[in-house]
Amino acid sequence: MKFGIIVFPGSNCDRDVDTVTRGILNQPTRFVWHQETDIADLDVVVVPGGFSYGDYLRCGAIARFSPVMKSVVEHARQGKYVLGICNGFQVLTEMGLLPGALIRNRDLHFICDRVPVRVENTDSVWTRGYQSKSVINLPIAHGEGRYYASEDTLKELEDNGQVLFRYCSIDGEIDEVNNPNGSLNNIAGIVNREGNVLGMMPHPERAADSLLGLTDGSPLFKELIATASR
Numbered sequence: 768m769k770f771g772i773i774v775f776p777g778s779n780c781d782r783d784v785d786t787v788t789r790g791i792l793n794q795p796t797r798f799v800w801h802q803e804t805d806i807a808d809l810d811v812v813v814v815p816g817g818f819s820y821g822d823y824l825r826c827g828a829i830a831r832f833s834p835v836m837k838s839v840v841e842h843a844r845q846g847k848y849v850l851g852i853c854n855g856f857q858v859l860t861e862m863g864l865l866p867g868a869l870i871r872n873r874d875l876h877f878i879c880d881r882v883p884v885r886v887e888n889t890d891s892v893w894t895r896g897y898q899s900k901s902v903i904n905l906p907i908a909h910g911e912g913r914y915y916a917s918e919d920t921l922k923e924l925e926d927n928g929q930v931l932f933r934y935c936s937i938d939g940e941i942d943e944v945n946n947p948n949g950s951l952n953n954i955a956g957i958v959n960r961e962g963n964v965l966g967m968m969p970h971p972e973r974a975a976d977s978l979l980g981l982t983d984g985s986p987l988f989k990e991l992i993a994t995a996s997r
């Protein structure tokens with residue numbers, strides 16, 4: 768399974784993804800500079816975390832106009848996989864590949880932490896490797912991670928099981944106290960209607976190396992690779 772990691776000026780989690788997909792999981796992986804347009808060789812496009820274009824205007828607002836993103840839309844339309852992590856999630860919502868928006872955190876601070884997240888729907892290529900409603904620990908690091916969407920969109924996401932990850936307590940309780948950034952419905956990650964595009968604020972790629980003592984992100988990558996090779 769071939770991975771491509773988009774690199775914008777200001778991306779900073781591109782190497783973290785490569786360490787997991789190529790370094791640990793032995794999958795062919797290449798970096799894709801944002802001005803490239805030919806990504807036909809890729810099975811999975813990862814839009815990584817970081818501060819693309821210095822977060823000017825809004826996080827992801829400028830990156831969405833990079834030449835490569837037209838090809839990413841086409842890649843998604845073909846039903847191929849797209850994973851947006853943190854800044855990548857912001858870019859995907861800016862482009863309309865995923866509904867809603869990521870706005871300033873409720874307390875207006877940048878948050879760097881490790882938080883419990885509940886896996887909501889395991890009937891997805893991204894979450895098949897987890898137990899339903901299991902609580903996993905993932906790092907977060909963002910200033911604009913508060914998920915927001917209209918009531919209709921939220922209802923649609925919930926009704927279709929498109930919410931894959933939610934912030935929660937260590938016991939899996941969903942409440943406002945355990946909602947680090949004030950996201951609506953504690954949403955930490957969603958998929959598009961077709962299920963091939965995932966956006967999430969927590970960082971699974973920073974939790975997929977046993978040397979770091981945190982491996983709850985591994986099943987996401989492993990199951991994706993296993994599914995594709997079936």
Ligand SMILES: NC(=O)CC[C@H](N)C(=O)O
Pocket residue numbers: 815816817818819822826852853854855908909910911912
């Ligand atoms: N780690 C990240 O990708 C950060 C995303 C973005 N720069 C923010 O602060 O919200």
